[in-house]
Amino acid sequence: MRDSSVPVAAAADDREAVEHILGRPLSQVWPAGALAPGSRVTVVGAQDWNGPWQVEFAGTIDAMGAPEHNEHALAANGELLYWVTFDTPQYDNDGDGPYRKAQIWGRYLRTEPEPEA
Numbered sequence: 001m002r003d004s005s006v007p008v009a010a011a012a013d014d015r016e017a018v019e020h021i022l023g024r025p026l027s028q029v030w031p032a033g034a035l036a037p038g039s040r041v042t043v044v045g046a047q048d049w050n051g052p053w054q055v056e057f058a059g060t061i062d063a064m065g066a067p068e069h070n071e072h073a074l075a076a077n078g079e080l081l082y083w084v085t086f087d088t089p090q091y092d093n094d095g096d097g098p099y100r101k102a103q104i105w106g107r108y109l110r111t112e113p114e115p116e117a
Contacts, residue, residue, distance in 0.1 A: 011064060014064055014101065015064050015065070018064070018065070026064065026065030026066070027065060027066045027068065028065070028066055029066050030066045030067070031066065031067055031069075031080065034066070034067040034080055034082075035061050035067070035082060035109070035111065036061065037061050037062065037063035038060060038061060038063070039060065039061040039111060039112075040058065040059075040060055040111070040112040041058070041059055041060070041061060041082075041084060041109045041110060041111055041112060042056055042057070042058055042059075042109070042110045042112060043056060043057050043058075043059055043084060043086070043090075043104055043108055043109060044056050044108055044109070044110050045108070046107075046108070050093060051092070051093035052092055052093055052108065053090055053091070053092055053093060053108075054090070054091050054092065054093055054095075055090070057086060057087065057088065057090055058086075058087045058112070059084040059085055059086045059087055060084065060085050060087075061082055061083070061084060062082075062083040062084060062085045062101060063083075064083045064101075065083050067080040067081060067082045067083075067106075068080065068081050069081075070105055070106070072105075075105065076106075076107065079105060079106050079107060080106045081103045081104065081105060081106070082103065082104050082106060082109060083101065083102075083103055083104075084101065084102060084103075084104045084109070085100065085101045086099065086100055086101060086102075
C-alpha cells in the first residue's frame with residue numbers, strides 16, 4: 001500500500017536520494033506492532049519543548065522505508081522512526097522547509113481513526 005497522491009517516479013526518486021545520503025538501503029521489513037503504511041496520522045508538537053514543527057498537521061505513514069528503531073540518546077526504549085508524507089508542505093520550528101516528507105519520531109505521531117465506509 002502506498003500514498004497514491006505521490007507519483008511512482010517521485011516516490012522512487014525520494015527513496016534513491018535517502019538511500020544515497022544514508023549510504024545504505026532502506027529496510028522494507030515492517031516491525032511487528034508498527035503503524036501500517038497508509039495509516040493516517042497527525043504530527044504533533046513536543047510536550048516539553050517548542051518543537052519540532054511549527055504547527056500540528058496531517059500526514060500518512062509512507063511505505064518508502066519500514067519504521068526503524070530510534071537510536072538517539074533521548075529516544076524512548078523501543079521508539080520507532082516513521083517516514084511520513086505530509087498533506088501540505090511544512091516548516092520545522094527553526095523555519096527550515098518547506099518539507100513534504102520527513103522521518104518522524106513515534107512520540108510525535110497521533111493516529112487518526114479510519115473513515116467509515
